[in-house]
Amino acid sequence: MTGTRIATFALASLASGALLTAQTAGPAPGESLSQSYRASQGRNVEYQKIAPFKVMDNVYYVGPGSVSVWLVPTSAGLILFDAAQEPFVDTVLDNIRKVGFDPKNIKYILLTHGHLDHFGGAAKIQKLSGARVALTEVDWNFMATQQANAIKNGRAPKPGDEAPMKDMVIKEGDTITLGDTKVKVYVLPGHTPGSPSYELTVYDNKKPYKGFVFGGPGPRNGVDGGTEFLKSIERLEKEFADVQVALNVHSFLNSYPYPNNMGLLEMRDVKAKNPNGPNPFINNALWRQWLKDAHAGAVKYIADEKAKAQKGQTN
Numbered sequence: 001m002t003g004t005r006i007a008t009f010a011l012a013s014l015a016s017g018a019l020l021t022a023q024t025a026g027p028a029p030g031e032s033l034s035q036s037y038r039a040s041q042g043r044n045v046e047y048q049k050i051a052p053f054k055v056m057d058n059v060y061y062v063g064p065g066s067v068s069v070w071l072v073p074t075s076a077g078l079i080l081f082d083a084a085q086e087p088f089v090d091t092v093l094d095n096i097r098k099v100g101f102d103p104k105n106i107k108y109i110l111l112t113h114g115h116l117d118h119f120g121g122a123a124k125i126q127k128l129s130g131a132r133v134a135l136t137e138v139d140w141n142f143m144a145t146q147q148a149n150a151i152k153n154g155r156a157p158k159p160g161d162e163a164p165m166k167d168m169v170i171k172e173g174d175t176i177t178l179g180d181t182k183v184k185v186y187v188l189p190g191h192t193p194g195s196p197s198y199e200l201t202v203y204d205n206k207k208p209y210k211g212f213v214f215g216g217p218g219p220r221n222g223v224d225g226g227t228e229f230l231k232s233i234e235r236l237e238k239e240f241a242d243v244q245v246a247l248n249v250h251s252f253l254n255s256y257p258y259p260n261n262m263g264l265l266e267m268r269d270v271k272a273k274n275p276n277g278p279n280p281f282i283n284n285a286l287w288r289q290w291l292k293d294a295h296a297g298a299v300k301y302i303a304d305e306k307a308k309a310q311k312g313q314t315n
């Protein structure tokens with residue numbers, strides 16, 4: 001009996017998997033390429049496994065299509081920003097090898113926030129490399145709570161998705177140094193209670209540029225989270241308007257898409273088509289336009305959340 005049920009289930013999932021691939025092996029109508037990785041192809045595992053690519057002299061994209069994993073080689077080992085989640089962790093490790101590096105040389109895994117799609121692979125990659133895993137105190141605690149909540153709600157993380165054990169605690173103003181590379185830490189909450197962001201110098205044909213990983217690029221958690229997020233955006237507008245290379249944590253953002261349809265994969269393709277032309281990842285105007293969009297979006301998000309809360313009170 002059990003055997004039959006398992007066989008039927010396996011057949012059904014095989015059929016729906018095949019159907020999914022046949023129907024949607026690419027962007028759905030009206031979708032951009034990057035958008036397809038978050039939307040219509042969000043659960044298409046094979047589609048998500050994209051080839052790694054070089055972005056700057058010292059920056060490679062090694063993640064699946066929907067969530068970024070950035071590899072930064074230094075003179076003393078590798079830094080990884082985020083770790084993706086299962087079933088993509090082996091793909092990330094393979095991608096690191098494909099661009100010529102040994103994952104065992106990863107010294108730091110710098111997490112952008114305590115959400116599963118970013119931290120899921122951290123424990124496995126740490127085990128393989130002995131890397132330090134870094135996050136803010138607030139988000140270490142948030143990550144643990146999130147896991148506890150998942151179990152409480154009967155949806156335990158899949159094997160391999162366990163949150164890493166609390167390791168390196170980082171805070172505003174810290175500098176993480178590895179060989180010739182320095183990474184400055186800022187805390188810009190709103191997406192999670194303690195999302196860190198990272199600043200580092202990136203190079204294109206040996207010329208330095210200001211690179212930035214904004215760890216929590218969309219508001220969550222109602223009026224409170226929205227208000228914190230807006231404050232973070234205002235700080236970015238004041239102190240970080242000069243960012244030249246935005247190392248975004250997703251190829252596409254549902255909340256505030258990158259302007260001019262320039263998601264991560266569109267930029268990749270522009271670069272591949274014209275390898276000797278200007279590097280499309282160096283684009284301060286695009287960053288500033290995105291900040292403007294995010295600012296307006298955050299104001300609207302707060303207003304909508306306030307309206308929702310009021311409606312809830314009068315009901």
Ligand SMILES: [Zn+2]
Nearest residue numbers: 113115118191
């Ligand atoms: Zn998130």
